[in-house]
Amino acid sequence: MKNRIDTSRKKTPWDNQDETNPFETFVKNKYKENYNIKHPKLSETSEAELLNSIVLDKCRYCDGKNIRKYGLSKNGIKRYYCNDCKREFSVTTGTIFQNDKISITEWIEYLLDILYYGSFSLTSRVNKNSINTTIYWTNKLFTLLRDYQDDIVLKKNVYIDEMFYTVRKSDIKTNNGKKLRGISKNQYCIGIWFDNKNVIVKVECLGKPTVETTKAAFINHIEKGSTLIHDDEKSHKVLIKELNLENKSYKSATLKKLNDKKNSLRPINHICDLLRQFLNAHSGFDRENLQDLLNMFSFLMSRPRDRLKKVYIIFEKALTTKATLKYRDLFNSEKSDDN
Numbered sequence: 001m002k003n004r005i006d007t008s009r010k011k012t013p014w015d016n017q018d019e020t021n022p023f024e025t026f027v028k029n030k031y032k033e034n035y036n037i038k039h040p041k042l043s044e045t046s047e048a049e050l051l052n053s054i055v056l057d058k059c060r061y062c063d064g065k066n067i068r069k070y071g072l073s074k075n076g077i078k079r080y081y082c083n084d085c086k087r088e089f090s091v092t093t094g095t096i097f098q099n100d101k102i103s104i105t106e107w108i109e110y111l112l113d114i115l116y117y118g119s120f121s122l123t124s125r126v127n128k129n130s131i132n133t134t135i136y137w138t139n140k141l142f143t144l145l146r147d148y149q150d151d152i153v154l155k156k157n158v159y160i161d162e163m164f165y166t167v168r169k170s171d172i173k174t175n176n177g178k179k180l181r182g183i184s185k186n187q188y189c190i191g192i193w194f195d196n197k198n199v200i201v202k203v204e205c206l207g208k209p210t211v212e213t214t215k216a217a218f219i220n221h222i223e224k225g226s227t228l229i230h231d232d233e234k235s236h237k238v239l240i241k242e243l244n245l246e247n248k249s250y251k252s253a254t255l256k257k258l259n260d261k262k263n264s265l266r267p268i269n270h271i272c273d274l275l276r277q278f279l280n281a282h283s284g285f286d287r288e289n290l291q292d293l294l295n296m297f298s299f300l301m302s303r304p305r306d307r308l309k310k311v312y313i314i315f316e317k318a319l320t321t322k323a324t325l326k327y328r329d330l331f332n333s334e335k336s337d338d339n
């Protein structure tokens, strides 16, 4: 995320030129038209109407119920006043939309792209945003999805597997500054769980999984008495015992000889393939965001399948979650990392 060039996508090479040839004029005008469609003025959308349909019954700052209406903002959004803490607020106060000129129309376009397209730079181009804007919005999405997997409990037939993801040497921090030895220590172990409805993906540890890491990551995410379908990884045994799971394990060596159709672990192998593609498409992200990316993958792969329904879930979460992220803070904190 460092050293990216923040070029405004509103610009064309002919902006300061008094005379342009017919071709330049044509391309310039088409480009600007398209830009304006992607970036509508707040007054041109029905966003105020949408936001005003949400009625607040408590203060965004102190949760006090002693509030009253307080006119409209310059964008036509209802304001409130809290008689307890004596502050003004609106439906976006304290949410990721606070102090942001971001239009909800743009946010929705962004979500539709980011949830399905390959990379962040492609999404930036499609939406005519700078890459920093996309990173900023993506970090907001990360904030909203941070607890997304917490309540998922898998049931019935549960497939599990592990995947190793190589980290860059510069990302590995040791306590005493010594280099970590052995190839497995340079890899994050990602645990992947799937029950044909939902997917749970977590960074378990650096290096090989153990009984402890598997237990810590997954014990609360599987219903007692379910069937566990997996390879013969030893660290899984703890769950079978503690959750009284039915065990269907396959030896990796035997599976390798089978073609894909006969492979009993095919469903989980498919999820692993998709995860690998997803991580490769977003390889520009710092590894400290790995779990955030995994939360996003889990959200993508889990129910509901319909992407418009997913966008609605995010939108609702955005307006009910207390979370603000200032553009300045995000990029300043990165700068200080470089020093």
Ligand SMILES: [Zn+2]
Pocket: 059, 060, 061, 062, 063, 064, 082, 083, 084, 085, 086, 087
């Ligand atoms: Zn208050």
